[in-house]
Amino acid sequence: MAAMIVEKSEGRECKVVTSQDVAHAAGVSRSAVSRTFTKGGSVSEHTRRRVLAAARKLGYNPNAIARSLITQRSNMVGLVMADITNPFYARVLESFSEKLQSVGQHVLLFSIAKVHDIDQALPALLQYQVDGVIITSAVLSSAMAETCAKAGKPVILFNRYVRETITSAVCTDNVAAGREVANLLLDAGHYRCAFLAGTANTSTSNDRQRGFLDRLAERGALAPLVDRGDYCYEGGFAAAGRLFARADPPDAVFCANDVMAVGAMDQIRQVRGLRVPDDVSVIGFDGIAASGWPSYELTTMEQQIERMTSEAMEILMARIADPTLPPETRFVPARLVARASARLPQEMLAAVS
Amino acid sequence: MAAMIVEKSEGRECKVVTSQDVAHAAGVSRSAVSRTFTKGGSVSEHTRRRVLAAARKLGYNPNAIARSLITQRSNMVGLVMADITNPFYARVLESFSEKLQSVGQHVLLFSIAKVHDIDQALPALLQYQVDGVIITSAVLSSAMAETCAKAGKPVILFNRYVRETITSAVCTDNVAAGREVANLLLDAGHYRCAFLAGTANTSTSNDRQRGFLDRLAERGALAPLVDRGDYCYEGGFAAAGRLFARADPPDAVFCANDVMAVGAMDQIRQVRGLRVPDDVSVIGFDGIAASGWPSYELTTMEQQIERMTSEAMEILMARIADPTLPPETRFVPARLVARASARLPQEMLAAVS
């Protein structure tokens, strides 16, 4: 009954089975095969059954690349990430890939070493006809943004935002979070604060610093110390070393991320022999897993990852469906997670315990 | 001079510039354009210059999808990962993506929640015509392996291996590492060891356990305690809680990975109030960043990530170039990183200090 398929032996590679082969085997046209594998396709139950049977027998797998060439939709989203090794971004990556997969999108991952590599990564992404691009912790040049806009490819920045209204963005409200930390530390009676900055020229670090320092100044607090730790453990460890070698060390340190805060705590307790929070309060940012470990009990401003990735997905998918939609920037508040590493205002202590 | 290009307004989307457009603008054929963008293409310097100029002016970007349809090479590699959130695998991912990008391959990432999801992930990968597949910490069914083999797509398992000689693999020699830890603890005079297993039915955990227990038995050591922590912090924390609630607690704990070891140490010191290594030695596996933090100083069997990913790349790229090459399995030794969390044999103490 079934047509005999003569395999045209193609050198070393086994012949790949194509919709044509399935059509032959099922005794229908390629159109019928295509419709069977397209979800809205109108096929009779009879032919659908024949096609499916033939496809299964031959081991047919539709070629997504060929399909996307004609549909102009690749169902791939480019995901550009700068520092996967940072536990915060590892969770962001996991969250995005889960959400993208759940809506049938595939993840074309670009890992960039330096933030500047982004303008080289994007053309490659565009060549692969991704339906959209998500960029975390980096910002593309306005020329590149222009190129993407012209190509009708929506771009979403994650944890960055730009003044020009050409690119969408989802970002924690870092300025507000910085202000909140200032209030918290002052209310608890700290008198000499320090800010431990992340990588230079990143809006995340800058905004957290600005909110923190501005609010400190508004309330007439002592001028805070500022040092820098490049967003990594070693950086936080070293910066805390400098901070506490001073004659006038701080009694509170606000770190621009948790990884640095953990490094700072190790320096403060293991090397300097100081107590946290009795001698010095430490507050971090992100809410990574280690912040909750009993060894640290780090008070931190948590970034709401799931909410942020959901908002980004919403913006992205809407613009993939309708590229004429204007860009949109959304800010998500950080959330205080109060733990043992910081002396807190009286009223909060009651609430926590 | 330059030909006037009339943009055919295509609804909302801006017209995408194609090799045809560039050909027109440069006054040459599509073939010439194609050759200019193919690295071995024979084009005169004159036409190459004209083509490049036209391409730049129009903002032409070759369509990689269309190209791969004809070349039968997508320059995409499927990367299947089970737990990006584990710092060890985050580093593996970063290492692979860096190496793949450096050889012009692009990463199609599949993040799977459960290890069993892998047989669903692979068909999707295959539909996108990836040139090969790397699977970390999971093992595909032999039926799926068969499918990949038939499609001529090389598959490399990372940190897994299979008996059937149909799939390549790169794996730490977990059995040998387990034996080494047994020797180490026994030589240092420990008398009651415990093994803290990872996720059930994973070869990594099983092999580490087997090597450890076998060697302990060979040397006539006391029967070791065994508990399970599912490869996560909370699991290690809880398992250590059970271990040290016993009347006969161990004086040494070998954990199947570092994340559990860190959890165990927090339980041992913060909750139980025991000292490490004075009361109990702790040894981990992987060599994650936290193992080196002063708060833990965790002695661990480090997996040589860079070497392992390099070997995997070697195997993969060779088989992409020549699919007839037979599968190959390579084992890489783990490396002891001696730190303060374990009492070590006398001779090693001298070497370390």
Add this chain to the structure above:
DNA sequence: CTGAAAGCGCTTACAG
């Protein structure tokens, strides 16, 4: 070196 033509594997109006 160069161009016309065929074709990669699919989808999609268009008639029937």
Add this chain to the structure above:
DNA sequence: CTGAAAGCGCTTACAG
């Protein structure tokens, strides 16, 4: 519901 035909954007023998 169904099939023949055109076409997505590219590359690659094949002649010249």
